[in-house]
Amino acid sequence: MNCYRINPSHFARFSHPPGFTSKSRIVDNSQAVTDPQNQLRNQQPDIAEVQPKDIVKLVRTIFAPSETNNKCYEQQSMKKLHNYKNNKYENNNYEKVKNNREPRELGKKRILAIRLDTPDYWGLNTFDAPHLKVDIRPGSPEFVRISRLLNTTIGTHDNKFGTIYGKDPTKFIVTKITRIHNQNLWHAYCFKKNSIIQKSNNRLVDYESSEYLQISPLLTPLLDAAANEYYLFHGCDYQILKHLLYSGYDPRVSNLHGMLGGGFYLAENSSKCNQYIPCPGCGKNSIPSGSGCNCPDQEDLVFSIILYRAILGDVHIAKMYDRAKYCGGSMDPVRRPPTKENGCDLYDSVLGESIKHGGNKLRHREVILYESGQAYAEYVIQFKRWAVNARMSSSAKSVEDKCVQS
Numbered sequence: 066m067n068c069y070r071i072n073p074s075h076f077a078r079f080s081h082p083p084g085f086t087s088k089s090r091i092v093d094n095s096q097a098v099t100d101p102q103n104q105l106r107n108q109q110p111d112i113a114e115v116q117p118k119d120i121v122k123l124v125r126t127i128f129a130p131s132e133t134n135n136k137c138y139e140q141q142s143m144k145k146l147h148n149y150k151n152n153k154y155e156n157n158n159y160e161k162v163k164n165n166r167e168p169r170e171l172g173k174k175r176i177l178a179i180r181l182d183t184p185d186y187w188g189l190n191t192f193d194a195p196h197l198k199v200d201i202r203p204g205s206p207e208f209v210r211i212s213r214l215l216n217t218t219i220g221t222h223d224n225k226f227g228t229i230y231g232k233d234p235t236k237f238i239v240t241k242i243t244r245i246h247n248q249n250l251w252h253a254y255c256f257k258k259n260s261i262i263q264k265s266n267n268r269l270v271d272y273e274s275s276e277y278l279q280i281s282p283l284l285t286p287l288l289d290a291a292a293n294e295y296y297l298f299h300g301c302d303y304q305i306l307k308h309l310l311y312s313g314y315d316p317r318v319s320n321l322h323g324m325l326g327g328g329f330y331l332a333e334n335s336s337k338c339n340q341y342i343p344c345p346g347c348g349k350n351s352i353p354s355g356s357g358c359n360c361p362d363q364e365d366l367v368f369s370i371i372l373y374r375a376i377l378g379d380v381h382i383a384k385m386y387d388r389a390k391y392c393g394g395s396m397d398p399v400r401r402p403p404t405k406e407n408g409c410d411l412y413d414s415v416l417g418e419s420i421k422h423g424g425n426k427l428r429h430r431e432v433i434l435y436e437s438g439q440a441y442a443e444y445v446i447q448f449k450r451w452a453v454n455a456r457m458s459s460s461a462k463s464v465e466d467k468c469v470q471s
Contacts, residue, residue: 195249219234326391
């Protein structure tokens with residue numbers, strides 16, 4: 066060992082193979098870890114070793130990164146503030162647009178949710194065209210049903226208007242029935258029906274007027290209790306009838322001389338509506354045009370009447386007639402239904418009650434609507450008037466004979 070200490074290579078030839086050369090190498094992969102502040106001081110030049118003329122340059126060298134960072138930070142802060150303001154403005158606008166859009170979207174969804182289903186008997190090709198007229202086959206169940214409804218609602222009157230040879234008809238001979246498919250009017254009708262149902266929270270059947278109609282029902286069928294939807298008749302001049310079928314009725318131009326104010330009048334009695342249909346020959350023999358028809362062959366004259374689907378909703382029952390209440394004055398005519406007891410809401414329709422059901426004025430009931438879309442003209446019925454022992458009077462017969470001879 067002493068030999069090794071004196072000469073370490075002494076045993077090299079014994080411990081290594083021939084030709085091996087020893088190489089000493091120091092491998093150091095580590096770095097000294099110092100305090101960050103000391104490391105920063107080591108990186109900065111010593112001010113004492115710097116010449117006075119370089120002091121300003123040295124200071125700028127030391128603080129330039131901080132100033133640059135401050136400027137960048139300030140620019141970034143201003144940019145963030147600007148973006149925040151813009152985003153806040155945009156967010157406010159978005160909220161406003163969103164708040165305005167949501168009711169519209171809900172309204173669209175509600176409109177799309179409204180049922181526009183037509184009756185099953187209308188068929189599959191209901192609206193192949195915006196306006197269709199479908200003739201009902203005579204003898205079919207639909208034809209028989211409508212004909213029976215027309216004849217089972219005939220009442221007695223004063224033998225003045227809508228007569229045949231001066232007598233009230235006791236029967237209507239149906240010659241043709243046409244079903245009307247009007248897409249625009251049907252959609253407006255469905256929208257109005259849904260509106261009335263929603264207004265009552267679908268509880269219209271519990272209203273006092275609905276209970277009244279259950280006790281004293283109309284002569285015509287109840288189609289939907291949720292809206293108090295009924296079949297009702299309407300009679301008018303043929304020129305007006307054509308307009309009603311295509312464009313619907315317009316309460317704004319309604320007759321203000323009705324007993325219950327300006328509105329659209331319908332009736333459960335077909336004979337009551339028959340009184341408003343003038344003679345196609347002389348234009349007389351109706352309430353609007355006056356009496357005095359002397360036309361020959363009156364049993365061959367053909368008249369037209371409309372059968373409506375009507376939404377009555379919450380009905381005001383008018384038993385005690387008050388002209389000032391229902392018609393108003395000449396300077397302020399009434400064109401709307403009465404106000405309810407809460408002083409705010411309006412009724413949906415008015416039922417003028419007959420003497421038979423406790424009224425004090427009308428012989429036959431009549432229904433008044435005040436808003437468009439509340440009734441849909443589903444059928445046009447063509448008929449001839451007939452009465453027992455109805456014949457041309459001798460005076461009228463003599464006038465006819467003189468005209469023929471001349």
